[in-house]
Amino acid sequence: MSSQTPDPAKPDLTAPPALRRGWTTGACATAATRAALMALWGEGFPERVRITLPRGERPEFALSYTAQGAGWAEAGIIKDAGDDPDVTHGAEIRARVCASGGGVQFRAGAGVGTVTKAGLPIGVGEPAINPVPREMMCAQVTEMAARLGQVPDVEITVSIPQGAEIALKTWNPRLGIKGGLSVLGTTGVVRPFSCAAWIASIHRGVDVARAGGQTHVAGCTGATSERVVQALHGLPDHAMLDMGDFAGxxxxxxxKHPVARLTIGGGIGKMAKLAQGALDLHSRRSQVDFARLAARVGVAGVAQANTALEAVQMAPDVADLVALDALATVRALLRDTEIALDIVVIDRAGAILARAQ
Known part of the structure; x- marks a missing residue:
């Protein structure tokens, strides 16, 4: 059989469309800061503003909002998160600049949160503007002040209209960030459907729990398992880690950052995947091995089950074996730490099917 080399001049209609990347809130705040400084220091508001990101990309942003008064200027940019399902996509990120008493100072405007718990990269009482966005905005002040002969003493107030409402859909309330969103980003770029942001949120949740003296934390795959585990152990909100699919x-x-006790909770399907050694529990990246379940429980018919819950209905011992095997998977990953561990397996209604510890 002969094969043909694809014609590079013709589009591959079978290939999935490329996902469009976007820009972080930190990148938008930096671009808004630059535009506002241009107006404050006599250049006027541009129609579009270009910045350099930490890895050298030079995106250009259109201004969505401008305002100016005696001794201050403000610009806004609509965040474009590309094809990433980001709750802040379409939000307007504004930066207001004015002279400060010395150096660059940051303020939280409406819709930007304030840190109230230790364990985050920003200290308690500070506006929730992360270190890299701060560095990016400071770099704009330094560069433009040198070019325009200005003193680089600037107060930057970042605000996000409707940010307080949007923040309720994020981890911020649980992390102790009150009043609004965080200004985030380490590269300035949002890569579509990246796992990195979710995993980073898990890490920050662990940091906040540890800094607050919490010795027992729980990672759950969804809202139902979280509700069950929290009630079972009487855990506070900041001990509940939105693990989702990212058990690993x-x-x-x-x-590397241990606590005294860890509970992992989830539905029977995701826990079955964890039991067989999967650390990413998303349906596109791991599947339940029903033949393995059948062999473990000694019931051949389980191999024909359509779902893990159906397997439990065929052979109730499946749930207990899933809990024990999931315990073994996590225990092996924790290696020689002294973290006490327990597993809670539930059904769709939230009933506990099995526990192992």
Whole structure:
């Protein structure tokens, strides 16, 4: 059989469309800061503003909002998160600049949160503007002040209209960030459907729990398992880690930053995947091995089950074996740490099917 070399001049109609990347809130705040400084220091507001990101990319942003008064200027940019399902996509990120008493100072405007718990990269009482966005904005002040002969003493107030409402859909309330969103980003770029942001949130959740003296934390795959585990152990909100599908991301971080006790909770399907050694529990990246379940429980018909819950209905011992095997998977990943571990397996309604510890 002969094969043909694809014609590079013709589009491959079978290939999935490329996902469009976007820009972080930190990149938008930096671009807004630059535009506002241009107006404050006599250049006027541009229609579009270009910045350099930490890895050298030079995106250009259109201004969505401008305002100016005696001794201050403000610019806004609509965040474009590309094809990433980011709750802040479409939000307007504004930066207001004015002279300060010395150096660059940051303020939280409406819709930007304030840190109230230790364990985050920013100190308690500070506006929730992360270190890299701060560095990016400071770099704009330094560069433009030198070019325009200005003193680089600037107060930057970042605000996000409707940010307080949007923040309720994020981890911020649980992490102790009150009043709004965080200004985030380490590269300035949002890569579509990246796992990195979620895993970073898990890590920050562990940091906040540890800094607050919490010795027992729980990672759960969803809202139902979280509700069950929290009630079962009487845990406070800041002990509950939104693990989602990223069991490996949570457990590997705890191996280096341990607590006294860890509970992993989830539905029978995801726990079955953890039991067979999968550390990413998403349906596109791991599947339940029903033949393995059948062999473990000694019931051949389980191999024909369509779901893990159906397997439990065929052979109730499946749930207990899943809990024990999931315990073994996590225990092996924790290696020689002294973290006490327990597993809670539930059904869709939230009933506990099995526990192992």
């Amino acid at each position: 991301g949570l457990v590997k971080y705890l191996r």
